[in-house]
Amino acid sequence: MVNKISRYSHYILWILITFLIFIRVKSILVSSSNFIKTLEPIFQHPFATTDEKLTMKYPRYYPLIQEIKRLTPEDATIYLPIVNIEYGQPLWALGQIQMTQTLLYPRTVKKYSEELTDGYLVFYTDTTQGIIKLE
Amino acid sequence: MRLAISYLLGLSLLTLLMFGANLLGLSLNTTNSLLLFALTVIPLIFLYPHLPSTPKISTSPSKLNKILKGIILILSLVVLLNDCYRIVGEWDSLTLYDFRARRIVETGSIAKAAEIQGSYFYSYPLFTSLFHSFAYLLGFYSPMLIYGLIFVSFLTIYYSLLRTHVNEFLSLLGTILLIFAPHLFWHAQIAYTNLAYATYLSLGALFLLEWKDNKSTIFAILGMFFTGTSVWVRSTEPFWLGNLILFLVVGLSNFRFKDIIYGLLSFYPLQQLWKRYVAAMFHNVESTVSQIQGSVATVATAAIQPTFLQLLSDTIVFFTHSIVRPYAPVLLLFAISLLMQLTKRRLSLFLISLIIFDLLVSFIGTYVFAITQSYWREIPGSLERMMMFISPLIIYVFIITIDSTKKNYGQ
Numbered sequence: 343m344v345n346k347i348s349r350y351s352h353y354i355l356w357i358l359i360t361f362l363i364f365i366r367v368k369s370i371l372v373s374s375s376n377f378i379k380t381l382e383p384i385f386q387h388p389f390a391t392t393d394e395k396l397t398m399k400y401p402r403y404y405p406l407i408q409e410i411k412r413l414t415p416e417d418a419t420i421y422l423p424i425v426n427i428e429y430g431q432p433l434w435a436l437g438q439i440q441m442t443q444t445l446l447y448p449r450t451v452k453k454y455s456e457e458l459t460d461g462y463l464v465f466y467t468d469t470t471q472g473i474i475k476l477e
Numbered sequence: 478m479r480l481a482i483s484y485l486l487g488l489s490l491l492t493l494l495m496f497g498a499n500l501l502g503l504s505l506n507t508t509n510s511l512l513l514f515a516l517t518v519i520p521l522i523f524l525y526p527h528l529p530s531t532p533k534i535s536t537s538p539s540k541l542n543k544i545l546k547g548i549i550l551i552l553s554l555v556v557l558l559n560d561c562y563r564i565v566g567e568w569d570s571l572t573l574y575d576f577r578a579r580r581i582v583e584t585g586s587i588a589k590a591a592e593i594q595g596s597y598f599y600s601y602p603l604f605t606s607l608f609h610s611f612a613y614l615l616g617f618y619s620p621m622l623i624y625g626l627i628f629v630s631f632l633t634i635y636y637s638l639l640r641t642h643v644n645e646f647l648s649l650l651g652t653i654l655l656i657f658a659p660h661l662f663w664h665a666q667i668a669y670t671n672l673a674y675a676t677y678l679s680l681g682a683l684f685l686l687e688w689k690d691n692k693s694t695i696f697a698i699l700g701m702f703f704t705g706t707s708v709w710v711r712s713t714e715p716f717w718l719g720n721l722i723l724f725l726v727v728g729l730s731n732f733r734f735k736d737i738i739y740g741l742l743s744f745y746p747l748q749q750l751w752k753r754y755v756a757a758m759f760h761n762v763e764s765t766v767s768q769i770q771g772s773v774a775t776v777a778t779a780a781i782q783p784t785f786l787q788l789l790s791d792t793i794v795f796f797t798h799s800i801v802r803p804y805a806p807v808l809l810l811f812a813i814s815l816l817m818q819l820t821k822r823r824l825s826l827f828l829i830s831l832i833i834f835d836l837l838v839s840f841i842g843t844y845v846f847a848i849t850q851s852y853w854r855e856i857p858g859s860l861e862r863m864m865m866f867i868s869p870l871i872i873y874v875f876i877i878t879i880d881s882t883k884k885n886y887g888q
Contacts, residue, residue, distance in 0.1 A: 380666065381555065384562045392564050392618060399566045435568075440597075444572045 402432035406471045407445045410464070413473060419450045419461035420473070433466055478531040478637035481630035482699065483521050485676065488623070489706040491517040492607040493750075496587065500754075504585035510614045527695060529687070531637040534645075545649035549636075552656050553629050556665045560625035563666060564618070565609070570668035573600060578609030578620070591758070599758065602751040604710045605670050624672060628665035631676040632656065635869060638683050643880040651876035654810075658868035659803050660861070670710050671862040678707035679869035682720050686827055689727045694736050700724065701740035705747030707866075712751045714863055715842065717744075719834040723827060775845055792844045799860045800839060804867065811871045814878040828874050832867065839864055 383390070383398060396404045410420060422442060427434040435441045443451040454463065462473045494513045499505050565575040577598060580590035591598040612620035632652055639648040656662055664672035681703035688696035704720040721744065728737040801808060811832060818829070843860060 380559055384558065388562075395564050396566060438568070440572045441568060444576050447576070 400432070400435060402471065403435045404445075406433075406436075406464070406466075407442070410446060410449075410462070410473055414449060414462055416448050417450075419452060419459065420446055421452055421454045421461055421463045421476075423464055423466065424454050425466075433471065436464065436466065478634055479525055479528045481633035481637075482528050483525060484626060484630045485634075485680070485703070485706075486524075486699075487517050487521055488608060488627070489604075489677075489702070489709065490520070491611065492604050493709070493747075495607045495611065496603055496750075499587045505581055505587075505610060505614070506585050507614045507616075510611055514611070529637075529693075529695065529699075531633075532641050534640070539646065542645050542649055545646070545653060549632065549649065549652055549656065552662070553632065556628055556662070557622065557625045559666050560621040563621045565621065565668040567667050567669065573597065574605045574668060574670065575609055575620075577603065577606040578613060581606065581610045582613045599755045601670060602709050602712050604706075605668065605673060609668070621666070621668065624668060625665055627673055627676055628661070631672075631680065631869075634680055635683070635873075638687065639873065639876055641687070643876055647876050647880055651872055654872045654875075655869055658807060658865075658872065660865045661868065664862075664865065669862065671865050674707050674710045674714075674863075675866035675869065677703045677710060678716055678720070678866045681705075681707060681717075682723075682828070682831055682870060683873060685720060685724050685727070688736070689827055692733070694739055697724070697728070697733075697736040697740040698743045701744035702747070705744040708748045709750060711863075715838060716835050716866065717748060719831050719838065722834070723831055727827070775848055788847055789844065792840070792847050795847070796840055796843050799843075799858075800836075800864055803861050804864065807868045807871045810875040814871070814874045817878045817881065828870055832870050832874065835867060835870075 383395070387394065387398070390398070393404070393408060397408075400407075414420065420442075422436060422439060425433075425437045427437050439451055439453060452461075459476075461476050463476055464473050465471065491514060494517060495505060495510065498509070498513055503509055565571060577590055577594060580593050581587055584590055584593075587603065608623050609620040612623060632655065635655055636648050636652045639651045643651075661672065661675065664675075681700050684696045684700035684703060687693070688700055700720070701724060704717050704724075708717050724740055725737065728734070728740070815829070839860070
């Protein structure tokens, strides 16, 4: 058995390599289309600032973050609505307290609760989003 | 290859120096970081001539090889160009690695940055965060290019190591397969720790393989230092254990005691560093042996529970979904290599046993995680990324196996 495999080993090898190339081509094509996709912004917006790049990445969420930063002092407390937005949706990160806390630092970010103190409450609808000052 | 090794060594040494100097009270500002950079470069200049270089083997020019070289060059440039443009934007990198880096830059202190972030700060070692800090302190708006250079260095060293064993065509083919291995190319363009981890751990293993074959002490030191650095990148995964066991087995069975001492001195401080630091912060010291004993005890206890078989079957399904399916092309290469080994026994058992060991560890680790953590099913992506280091090892085995058919394809 081993001798037979040995005699035909390089034929087996070439069949396997052909198969391998076939399955890799799919991966290569997918990756290649990704290369082109990832390179697109470089040519479309070569001089984009960090904020503009983050807006491209998080189209509704990051402008909201910038707006909150503009409208609130650095020591403010920001309350996030209790939401369960599916991953990949424009505002999904609103449900991620860690992410919002990171981007709004040094502000304090908390989940909405019944016991709200002074601060700002983030709201959103299908088409708009913003903050309300809590008195 | 020397430049690529120097870059990876330098990155490790610089972050270690930043960490150590800050612990001793040196503030991490621009001037001090430049001073530490100089302190990193000086020993590297002296070390440079002693580092292994790419073998100079003259070959007849081949069109196919030129095309392959062109593809590798273009893909490397795509990564570097993209990294010059990109910013840190992914969830984990924004909330942990980069957040820590920015707070370190603001406060000049690791301890103060930790106070701001709380216990989440200690989730992973500071390797990537510290080179982010270094880039920001030097005025760069993004540290992404450092990731691109890690990737290019990885390709360079990988090609050179292959080239010492096989012809140019197969070395280039292996390097291209590496570029297209699951996740690697993409991870060269995002600020996660997985690329650096895969780079240091797999190159550590390949340097040790070289050391086994050519007996040069420098490979033992590099192999164990790179393995240690992988723990400085991600400390929770136990895959360094495979490299260490093989290093000790090869060293002890060949009576290479001097190399063992140098290798362990290059490895042990790095392996202990983050664990000791976190333990000191939380006043909780647990040795590696007791951690392993704890895992064994957990598995043994679970084995006598009535839910044992159900949990084991769930783990197998999860493992198949998270590891076997995404890495199917690479695992297929491994199966082909093993089949070929039936007929040609050129390849040492070193890499094959390491790969099998690492796959077993990942399965047992998943099982331990399933026993101990209720949310274990929620991390399939994390497990998949964690195993990125397996592709370089398998592709290496595959290329060496093809070469063992003694056919000079492409030449």
